[in-house]
Amino acid sequence: xxxxxxxxxxxxxxxxxxxxxxxxxxxxxxxxxxxxxxxxxxxxxxxxxxxxxxxxxxxxxxxxxxxxxxxxxxxxxxxxxxxxxxxxxxxxxxxxxxxxxxxxxxxxxxxxxxxxxxxxxxxxxxxxxxxxxxxxxxxxxxxxxxxxxxxxxxxxxxxxxxxxxxxxxxxxxxxxxxxxxxxxxxxxxxxxxxxxxxxxxxxxxxxxxx
Amino acid sequence: xxxxxxxxxxxxxxxxxxxxxxxxxxxxxxxxxxxxxxxxxxxxxxxxxxxxxxxxxxxxxxxxxxxxxxxxxxxxxxxxxxxxxxxxxxxxxxxxxxxxxxxxxxxxxxxxxxxxxxxxxxxxxxxxxxxxxxxxxxxxxxxxxxxxxxxxxxxxxxxxxxxxxxxxxxxxxxxxxxxxxxxx
Numbered sequence: 001x002x003x004x005x006x007x008x009x010x011x012x013x014x015x016x017x018x019x020x021x022x023x024x025x026x027x028x029x030x031x032x033x034x035x036x037x038x039x040x041x042x043x044x045x046x047x048x049x050x051x052x053x054x055x056x057x058x059x060x061x062x063x064x065x066x067x068x069x070x071x072x073x074x075x076x077x078x079x080x081x082x083x084x085x086x087x088x089x090x091x092x093x094x095x096x097x098x099x100x101x102x103x104x105x106x107x108x109x110x111x112x113x114x115x116x117x118x119x120x121x122x123x124x125x126x127x128x129x130x131x132x133x134x135x136x137x138x139x140x141x142x143x144x145x146x147x148x149x150x151x152x153x154x155x156x157x158x159x160x161x162x163x164x165x166x167x168x169x170x171x172x173x174x175x176x177x178x179x180x181x182x183x184x185x186x187x188x189x190x191x192x193x194x195x196x197x198x199x200x201x202x203x204x205x206x207x208x209x210x
Numbered sequence: 211x212x213x214x215x216x217x218x219x220x221x222x223x224x225x226x227x228x229x230x231x232x233x234x235x236x237x238x239x240x241x242x243x244x245x246x247x248x249x250x251x252x253x254x255x256x257x258x259x260x261x262x263x264x265x266x267x268x269x270x271x272x273x274x275x276x277x278x279x280x281x282x283x284x285x286x287x288x289x290x291x292x293x294x295x296x297x298x299x300x301x302x303x304x305x306x307x308x309x310x311x312x313x314x315x316x317x318x319x320x321x322x323x324x325x326x327x328x329x330x331x332x333x334x335x336x337x338x339x340x341x342x343x344x345x346x347x348x349x350x351x352x353x354x355x356x357x358x359x360x361x362x363x364x365x366x367x368x369x370x371x372x373x374x375x376x377x378x379x380x381x382x383x384x385x386x387x388x389x390x391x392x393x394x
Contacts (some may be wrong), residue, residue: 002318003351007326007333015337016283019290020237023244030239036257040231040264100232122230 026090037146076161077168078183087184088159090170090181092145102128103188105142111201114138118203137177138147138205164203182206223271229353230267230285237282238263238289245293245342259292266364273354276368280353287349290342291365322378329387336386347372 074081080093104126110116114130124143162169167182169191180191180202191205242256242263249255252330257338266288267274276284337345350361358376 002321004321004324004326007330008254008321008324008348011326011333011337012345012353013280013283015334015345016349017279018334019338020241020286024237024240030236032239032257033254036261038260039257061293095337124228136310162322200315 045158045166076170077183078185079170079188085091088172090188092183094145094183095183097145097186099144099146101123101142103143105187105189105209107140107205107208108210109198109204110138111205137192138194138197139190140205140209141190141192143190145183145186145188154156162199162202166207169202169206172199178202181204215231226271226274227264227268230281230386231264234282234285235260238285241286242289242293245290246296249296254343255296256293257298259289262292262295263289270364284354291346294342294346295366317376317380320377320384324380324384324387329391332387332390333383336383339386340379340382342389344375347375348379 006207039187074083075093078092078094080091082089082091091123100123101121104121107128111129113132114136115132116128117131118127118129120127124144124146128140130138160171162171162180164182167184169180169182171181172179176194178193178195178197182189189206189209193202238260239256242259243252246252246255246259263285267285267306274281274284324333337348340348346365347361350356350364352360355363357368358372361367361372365372367375
């Protein structure tokens with residue numbers, strides 16, 4: 001590349017950045033419509049849900065529609081639940097929740113014998129995994145309300161709610177693992193555990209997030 | 211469209227798209243609203259432009275290099291290009307001069323005629339003053355290093371018009387530098 005070409009490239013980048021800076025003088029968050037949020041989410045841009053889960057949910061929903069099965073909704077403490085034949089979809093339902101994780105919660109209580117194996121922090125999700133020597137696991141996830149959308153198979157499990165004193169947890173109780181969902185109206189949390197973890201242990205974990 | 215996006219199986223690419231969304235979504239919206247401010251439905255048109263820009267970015271995610279300022283400039287350029295596409299639906303996309311194609315595009319001699327080493331700051335100013343219709347093809351050609359045919363495809367503009375805009379853009383930069391240096 002000639003020197004002039006290299007300088008032209010640099011000048012084009014600098015000019016674009018300066019022009020953008022001149023327009024974007026206000027560094028705050030830009031408000032946008034629900035339509036835009038939904039469309040971005042449908043493009044998979046702002047959602048934390050995995051591609052595989054999305055395909056699964058879409059396939060289940062399509063199958064249900066084709067077979068004429070009933071779908072019904074229920075709202076539990078900041079969560080919007082969609083029940084179908086053998087599946088449930090769980091989403092946060094707080095309209096003015098943060099668009100970026102502003103406070104990443106830390107579990108200050110974890111049952112004895114478990115140690116942190118992995119922690120991932122992104123702008124839309126915080127996930128922490130603990131394991132013990134018996135290969136039992138605890139996975140705690142904090143997601144943006146906008147990025148929440150979890151599909152769970154209920155064919156081989158059942159659902160129930162648990163009161164922790166602070167929150168109402170929606171629980172999927174399976175044979176190998178349990179999943180607990182709740183919202184503090186700012187974020188949506190999920191706790192996935194090996195199935196034999198005691199209910200009081202779960203309440204302690206949930207009530208001791210700081 | 212959704213199927214297309216779901217087909218992005220590369221974890222690294224998805225992370226790159228998320229990073230772009232996190233860092234630049236607000237700037238993209240601000241720039242799009244500014245560029246489309248004269249439209250009666252400015253806000254929703256700006257959101258359309260940003261959504262289309264994300265689609266384009268996703269489509270070409272593998273070819274996106276750069277980070278920092280270079281990545282920001284790229285993302286904003288794609289957004290502005292989408293704003294132009296929306297504006298083109300509102301008004302005539304071509305100015306009179308663009309109906310005349312320029313077959314004598316001599317890129318190297320045009321670039322060599324710019325004395326950028328001694329006039330770098332003025333060149334930045336000149337580019338900032340350029341109409342987006344000229345600046346975007348220049349950016350795509352000399353930063354993204356796309357061929358004229360590729361620019362034509364990405365901007366939905368005929369190849370001859372791309373040549374004209376590249377030539378005219380470089381000429382305008384040269385004229386600005388000459389005026390600043392008092393040689394014209």
